[in-house]
């Protein structure tokens with residue numbers, strides 16, 4: 125994965141389990157050795173994936189009304 129800012133390949137710093145976060149169960153920390161940008165990648169939990177699937181099914185059946 126490349127740095128958003130400078131395109132240098134990011135260095136993976138580690139994975140951490142999240143606490144008190146029902147929608148994301150893991151976060152990976154990456155950093156850029158060139159410009160020092162830090163990137164967190166949040167891994168979706170099964171709950172979030174399930175809710176998204178349910179939402180997709182509903183939105184296919186019925187178009188959402190504009191607010």
Ligand SMILES: [Zn+2]
Nearest residue numbers: 127130156159
């Ligand atoms: Zn960079």
